[in-house]
Amino acid sequence: MNAVKERIAEGIRLLNAIGFDIGNYHISVWGALRIVIVVVLVFVLGQIVSKLARRMFRRITSLDRAQQLLGEKIASIAVWALAILIGIDVLGINLTALTVFSGAFGLAIGFGLQKTFGNLIAGIILLMDRSIKPGDVIAVSDGKGNSFGEVKKIGIRAVSVTTRDNREYLIPNENLMTQQVENWSYSSREVSINIPVGVAYGSDLDVVEKLLLEAVRATPRVLSFPSPGVLLNAFGPSSIELLMIVWIDDPEAGVGNVRSDVLWKVWRSFKENGIEIPFAQQDVNLKDSAGLRRIADALAVREPPAKP
Numbered sequence: 001m002n003a004v005k006e007r008i009a010e011g012i013r014l015l016n017a018i019g020f021d022i023g024n025y026h027i028s029v030w031g032a033l034r035i036v037i038v039v040v041l042v043f044v045l046g047q048i049v050s051k052l053a054r055r056m057f058r059r060i061t062s063l064d065r066a067q068q069l070l071g072e073k074i075a076s077i078a079v080w081a082l083a084i085l086i087g088i089d090v091l092g093i094n095l096t097a098l099t100v101f102s103g104a105f106g107l108a109i110g111f112g113l114q115k116t117f118g119n120l121i122a123g124i125i126l127l128m129d130r131s132i133k134p135g136d137v138i139a140v141s142d143g144k145g146n147s148f149g150e151v152k153k154i155g156i157r158a159v160s161v162t163t164r165d166n167r168e169y170l171i172p173n174e175n176l177m178t179q180q181v182e183n184w185s186y187s188s189r190e191v192s193i194n195i196p197v198g199v200a201y202g203s204d205l206d207v208v209e210k211l212l213l214e215a216v217r218a219t220p221r222v223l224s225f226p227s228p229g230v231l232l233n234a235f236g237p238s239s240i241e242l243l244m245i246v247w248i249d250d251p252e253a254g255v256g257n258v259r260s261d262v263l264w265k266v267w268r269s270f271k272e273n274g275i276e277i278p279f280a281q282q283d284v285n286l287k288d289s290a291g292l293r294r295i296a297d298a299l300a301v302r303e304p305p306a307k308p
Contacts, residue, residue, distance in 0.1 A: 039087065042083045046079055046080050049083075050080070053071075053076065054076070057072050069127050069134070069154055070124065070127035073123070073124060073156070074124070115174070116157060118173075118174050119157045120173075122172075122174045122177045123157075126173060131186065132154070132181065134151050134152065134154060135151060136150070136183055136185045137183070137185050137191075138151060138182060138183050138184065139181070139184070140161050140169050140171065148251065149161040149163035149164070149169060154173070157172065158171055158172050158173060159173060164254045164256075185251065190247055190248070191248055191249075192245055193246050193258055195262055197212065197241075198238070198240065198241050198242070198277060199242065199275055199277060200277070200278040201278075205240070207275070209230045211266070211275065212230050212242065213230060216228040216246050216262055218265055219265065220261075221248050221250065222248060226247045228247065230242055230243070230244055238280050244262065
């Protein structure tokens with residue numbers, strides 16, 4: 001055992017002898033190898049301890065998903081900060097000698113990464129006040145208009161939102177802190193859907209209302225409570241306009257498919273019961289019909305132009 005220790009010590013002396021001096025500092029192969037070993041160990045240990053911390057928080061069933069994520073992020077930051085300090089201590093780096101350099105370097109990093117740190121703090125605040133959490137359905141802008149998506153992950157820099165067409169938006173945490181956000185499931189997961197329908201004048205509205213409610217109640221995702229309803233919305237130029245109001249509690253599964261299912265059932269039910277869905281039409285009344293008839297007769301008797 002002593003022989004092995006002596007050989008290791010001899011190898012370290014040989015590696016330490018290969019190098020050069022800069023002022024009062026000696027840079028050698030052993031010094032560089034030591035730095036690499038410590039950095040690799042710090043990185044590996046930081047990864048292992050961070051994973052263990054995440055698994056520990058996920059096993060705490062008394063916390064919801066937002067609280068678990070918050071605990072994971074704080075634990076990860078603490079683990080990495082402790083690992084870096086331990087690495088500095090093992091390497092024997094004198095922080096006092098690096099005060100000026102570290103201050104200038106920290107200032108440059110602060111200006112370069114201020115958005116990153118801002119997004120990190122914004123993500124932690126979002127998890128603390130639980131205004132946005134994984135599983136929520138929020139409205140996002142895709143450049144052409146607003147569409148909704150489900151929050152899949154709240155990361156260090158951005159929130160991942162997946163829409164119904166499987167597009168994934170990465171929204172910076174700061175944007176969700178400073179801009180208006182429409183959260184469909186913040187305090188309740190129940191969302192109402194308005195479905196307009198028009199019927200022809202002369203239709204029996206009592207029968208129409210009955211058929212509409214039957215179609216709504218036959219749709220699987222529509223809730224029985226709050227109960228669906230039918231409102232007489234307006235007397236339009238071509239039809240009597242009705243409005244169906246239905247409720248769902250799973251907006252992440254889509255809204256357009258519920259509207260489509262209801263309208264398909266309404267279409268079939270109206271056809272079976274003879275309810276007419278009118279199309280837009282306009283009536284044109286000619287006041288001076290006699291004058292127009294004289295003009296038409298004059299054009300009819302007019303001789304065609306001679307051929308050249």
